[in-house]
Amino acid sequence: MSSTKPNRPAAPQALPEPARAAAIKAIRLRHPGRMVFATLLVLLFVVFILDAAARPAFDWPSVGKYVFDQRISMAAFVTLQLTVYSMVIAIVLGVILAVMRLSPNPVVKSLAWFYLWVFRGTPVYVQLVFWGLISIIYQDISVGIPFTEPWLVFETDAVLSTFALAVIGLALNEAAYLAEIVRAGLLSVDKGQDEAATALGMSWAQTMRRIIIPQAMRVVIPPTGNEVISMLKTTSLVTAVPFSFDLFTRSRDISAETFNVIPMLVVASIWYLFFTSILMVGQYFLEKRFARGVGDRRPDRKADGLTGAATGTVTGLIPTIGGGQATVVLPVPPAAPEAADDPTSPEGGVR
Amino acid sequence: MTDATDQNSRAAASASTAKQVPMVLAEMVSKSFGSNEVLKSISLEVKRGEVMCLVGPSGSGKSTFLRCINHLEVVSAGRLSVDGDLVGYREANGKLYELAPREAARQRRDIGMVFQRFNLFPHMTALANIMEAPQRVKGLPKAQVEKSARELLARVGLADRADYYPAHLSGGQQQRVAIARALAMEPKLMLFDEPTSALDPELVGEVLDVMQGLAASGMTMIVVTHEMGFAREVADSLVFMDAGVVVESGHPDAVLSNPQHGRTQAFLSKVL
């Protein structure tokens, strides 16, 4: 079925416009039950808000006073630092662990598996308590060749502040979850991609960096966004180290002075909500950025036989052991391409 | 760059022996996956500038053979060489030394490959797909790469689709971009693995046209296909494979009109 003709012209001749029927104008179907239910919900919500506004226990004047208190905004900043530092470390470590788990070397693979088993199998609170006691377990840190005279010796207490311990504790726990997310992302990329890149003479590192990882990002970002938001909230556990300058611990300490617990809880919640809202917006834009070539945006609107074999992926959330904060992405190789455009989608939501 | 001098010396060496050295030479090549022997003592030869069509029922090992030529699979027994160079190994003092990944990659970039499912990079535009390897692998300057990429797009009839992502191109257009992407590395050999099998019937012709043009320009090609019309018109030789063995080979007209072997007859009666 070959032909000797030269390349066909790209655009077929325009057909004459057929006659059109008038657009349908019909009476819309009413949903009275839906309307009643929605009104009821709105009413209930309004009642709750009005009631909360009037309730003395919330002590709104105190909330207003403390929400911009310098001790609180400083603590909010510390919480942000805890989140960012531990997340950055966790991402780097998570990518390393994910690549290790996909390694053909069984020793490397098992090591990564063991790490995940330990850090996902124990509560993060317990891990943080352990990190707080690290200077009792290991009084000093030596650098050098084992069983020989060390080159450098540090006293653990002197080099590791409680802040550093909190960051390490959060990061090492989080890395285990991110490793699974990254691994699922890497596996979601069609094998043909690796093959095509290899056939072009690209090295393993080039293939990873230029071809595989950018495509994995699309699958990795939504659950990682969830992990950032989750981490922001998990920082409230660092009191276990004990580290006490984060948002939650600081507001508890202030309420211990004022004997007025509830408004301080509201203040802390407002700050947490403020940060998570910002993170959700950021996640929305990141997702858009990495959906390039997959969504339905196209340079023009001309329709010509869209038989694209784009590999889509569907993300799903299933819980795993350890704190109920794990997100695992299930790769489903060939599926309809779809862009995540909704910042309020389940993947983008606050857990 | 050491790469360039290496290539020059190899080009010079192969030029002097160009007459004798076939582009692809397989001598009793076997390949097993575990206990499953997929290729059984394949021997064949593709001369410089020749087009060979490889046909056979599904599962007969056609893809595996192409992948061996590109060292995406490792041959279990026999010798396979491309342009005089052993694929995947270096021979010294009668011993074979496995090539390091970097050396294997260097061999691969002289061999273009086109896949049934196109395998374009979906996060890059058509133009970026074509520019990727010359820029990253050969390290050529961007302006030069872009110029030749646009020329290649024009050559496959897609000059106006440079900024389209693969998902916004039809199957036939995607496959033509994939051919242009492979050509961008200026290969001396092109491998096509059922390049039109995933296409709607009306899109097959546009891809075959591009391939025919390529054959006319003197490219050495091995084409796995079920398009017997293309084989008859374009190929210099046709090889029929079944269950990992070469059953019959020869000039396409001879094999297609007068198959000698029963299995060839049975297969051809289904696809013709």
Ligand SMILES: Nc1ncnc2c1ncn2[C@@H]1O[C@H](COP(=O)(O)OP(=O)(O)O)[C@@H](O)[C@H]1O
């Ligand atoms: N990576 C692999 N591992 C195990 N078996 C394989 C692999 N690749 C191919 N095979 C087997 O090799 C045989 C030939 O496959 P293939 O070369 O794809 O055939 P064809 O392209 O002619 O349809 C099939 O039976 C297939 O199952």
Ligand SMILES: [Mg+2]
């Ligand atoms: Mg095949």
